[in-house]
Amino acid sequence: MIEVENLVKRYGNMTAVKGINFRVEPGEIVGLLGPNGAGKTTTMRMLTGFMPPTEGTIQICGFDVVEDSMSVRQRVGYMPERVPVYPDMTVEGYVTFWAKLRGVRDVRARVHAVLEQFQLLDRRKQLVRFLSKGLRQRLGLAQALVHQPPVIILDEPTIGIDPRQVIEVRDAVRSLREGHAVLFSSHILSEVEQVCDRVIIINHGQIVGEGTPETLSRQLAGRQQVFVVVEGGSDARISAFLRKIPDVVHVRAMDDGFLITTKSDVDLRPTLSRLITQEGFTIVEMRAVDASLEDVFLTLTETKQP
Amino acid sequence: MTGTPIIFRRELAAYFTSPVAYLIAAAFLVFTAITFNQDLAFAITVRPVDPALIPRVLTQLLIFIAPLLTMRLLAEENREGTLELLLTAPVSDASIVIGKYLAAWVYYTFLLALTLVYQIILVNIAFPDMSHTLGAYIGIWLYGGATLAVGLVFSALTESQVLAAFLGMIALLILYFADRIGQIVANIDLGLIIFQLTLQGHFIPTFAQGVIRAEDIVYYAGLIVVMLFVSIRLVESRRWR
Numbered sequence: 001m002i003e004v005e006n007l008v009k010r011y012g013n014m015t016a017v018k019g020i021n022f023r024v025e026p027g028e029i030v031g032l033l034g035p036n037g038a039g040k041t042t043t044m045r046m047l048t049g050f051m052p053p054t055e056g057t058i059q060i061c062g063f064d065v066v067e068d069s070m071s072v073r074q075r076v077g078y079m080p081e082r083v084p085v086y087p088d089m090t091v092e093g094y095v096t097f098w099a100k101l102r103g104v105r106d107v108r109a110r111v112h113a114v115l116e117q118f119q120l121l122d123r124r125k126q127l128v129r130f131l132s133k134g135l136r137q138r139l140g141l142a143q144a145l146v147h148q149p150p151v152i153i154l155d156e157p158t159i160g161i162d163p164r165q166v167i168e169v170r171d172a173v174r175s176l177r178e179g180h181a182v183l184f185s186s187h188i189l190s191e192v193e194q195v196c197d198r199v200i201i202i203n204h205g206q207i208v209g210e211g212t213p214e215t216l217s218r219q220l221a222g223r224q225q226v227f228v229v230v231e232g233g234s235d236a237r238i239s240a241f242l243r244k245i246p247d248v249v250h251v252r253a254m255d256d257g258f259l260i261t262t263k264s265d266v267d268l269r270p271t272l273s274r275l276i277t278q279e280g281f282t283i284v285e286m287r288a289v290d291a292s293l294e295d296v297f298l299t300l301t302e303t304k305q306p
Numbered sequence: 307m308t309g310t311p312i313i314f315r316r317e318l319a320a321y322f323t324s325p326v327a328y329l330i331a332a333a334f335l336v337f338t339a340i341t342f343n344q345d346l347a348f349a350i351t352v353r354p355v356d357p358a359l360i361p362r363v364l365t366q367l368l369i370f371i372a373p374l375l376t377m378r379l380l381a382e383e384n385r386e387g388t389l390e391l392l393l394t395a396p397v398s399d400a401s402i403v404i405g406k407y408l409a410a411w412v413y414y415t416f417l418l419a420l421t422l423v424y425q426i427i428l429v430n431i432a433f434p435d436m437s438h439t440l441g442a443y444i445g446i447w448l449y450g451g452a453t454l455a456v457g458l459v460f461s462a463l464t465e466s467q468v469l470a471a472f473l474g475m476i477a478l479l480i481l482y483f484a485d486r487i488g489q490i491v492a493n494i495d496l497g498l499i500i501f502q503l504t505l506q507g508h509f510i511p512t513f514a515q516g517v518i519r520a521e522d523i524v525y526y527a528g529l530i531v532v533m534l535f536v537s538i539r540l541v542e543s544r545r546w547r
């Protein structure tokens with residue numbers, strides 16, 4: 001339902017999105033995961049027709065975003081990064097405005113339905129300026145869904161709200177799965193892990209990993225992670241030393257020690273302990289760690305500088 | 307253009323709920339009322355009443371009022387980010403700009419209609435030339451439309467309402483007083499030509515005398531069309547930034 005091919009976006013001479021390809025099918029919730037500045041918002045703005053791609057094509061429900069912009073816009077529900085509002089409108093007035101503008105037939109019934117769905121019914125006469133962040137986020141969702149679009153694009157829907165409301169928004173997103181293609185961005189991994197069927201990890205405008213949360217975790221299955229706490233030298237010296245050990249692919253300072261990712265599926269712990277002691281350091285602690293999706297994310301997005 | 311009436315209605319409602327718009331309306335009424343009162347005091351002793359008094363005063367008042375009325379229209383959408391939702395809604399950029407513009411013009415028409423009170427007072431105490439008044443009101447209504455269109459351009463240009471209003475006022479001042487340049491170069495012909503291009507050049511000698519000329523209507527209508535076109539282009543260019 002969303003088909004993206006070779007998407008490139010340049011701002012002046014800065015390339016924010018560097019040729020990405022992906023698809024989202026109906027009934028699927030896909031998480032676009034990446035650190036700040038990865039190009040998530042830029043990608044979404046091109047999908048919604050807010051700005052044209054520099055290169056590449058986007059098809060939504062079979063319509064080209066550039067050629068058939070109006071058809072695409074009718075079929076997309078979009079919640080931008082910080083839900084933009086008209087502060088002096090009422091909750092009901094705000095949703096009604098977007099419903100009318102998007103040509104909803106039975107405006108009153110639809111507005112009532114989405115306000116009910118997002119538990120805003122008792123606040124419908126309240127001015128938008130007085131809504132808390134969580135309520136405003138729900139208003140953003142109501143606005144995005146009022147015209148029953150088959151494709152839903154949500155830019156960081158859980159940013160800046162408390163954990164209880166994160167759960168509410170997450171449940172709301174999850175309830176959309178039926179018949180919708182949902183693309184939802186975040187830089188918080190646990191969130192994406194819980195809501196999405198599939199995760200696309202982007203960094204510096206490129207896709208660096210893709211798959212279900214389980215497959216992504218398994219990408220590290222061939223590898224192994226060891227957590228060590230070492231004494232007898234400065235952190236920088238220790239970490240430089242660890243990096244030089246053969247079969248070590250990645251070293252990250254974590255808590256008081258280092259998380260070492262190794263290439264082989266042999267247990268590297270005996271070798272490690274021997275080499276570390278030979279170098280004159282002391283091992284205070286050493287244990288094997290299960291690779292989590294978070295490690296995949298950090299490994300993929302931390303190291304690859306362009 | 308399906309979006310125009312919807313945008314128009316929201317925008318007009320925003321005028322009637324905005325404290326700033328009420329302040330502008332108050333300033334508008336106080337200023338016209340004082341002028342009217344003074345003229346009336348003169349009229350008793352010195353000369354007959356001027357049937358085009360209010361429209362004549364408005365030509366200069368609008369230089370300041372029009373940009374204040376339009377500054378919010380696009381600058382605020384831009385700053386708040388609602389423009390992102392508008393530009394991804396299934397409506398054309400033109401229908402958004404035109405809907406907003408019409409709301410400003412209708413609100414101005416409402417303010418102008420309030421000044422008809424003065425004319426009612428006048429009819430009851432004097433014998434003004436009503437056709438003269440009517441001509442001048444038609445003129446100032448068009449004139450107002452043109453100044454609002456100029457103001458809109460600057461609201462499309464910047465995210466800052468203050469800057470939009472300020473630039474709008476400067477642009478209108480130039481459009482109004484440009485003929486002074488003709489006076490400086492001391493060339494009467496050049497002065498006359500420039501006068502023909504200014505806002506006052508199509509009002510003071512004609513509409514203010516109650517004379518309705520096609521070329522004056524074309525001038526203001528043309529100004530509106532050009533300014534709306536520029537505004538639409540500026541909104542479109544937002545997509546490329």
Ligand SMILES: Nc1ncnc2c1ncn2[C@@H]1O[C@H](COP(=O)(O)OP(=O)(O)OP(=O)(O)O)[C@@H](O)[C@H]1O
Binds near residue numbers: 016081
């Ligand atoms: N309008 C713009 N003009 C110039 N550069 C831009 C513009 N918008 C974004 N960028 C740059 O493009 C890159 C990608 O930005 P983008 O907003 O898409 O990232 P993001 O993944 O949404 O980040 P975040 O998690 O902070 O929202 C950034 O380096 C940003 O500075």
Ligand SMILES: [Mg+2]
Binds near residue numbers: 040081
């Ligand atoms: Mg973003």
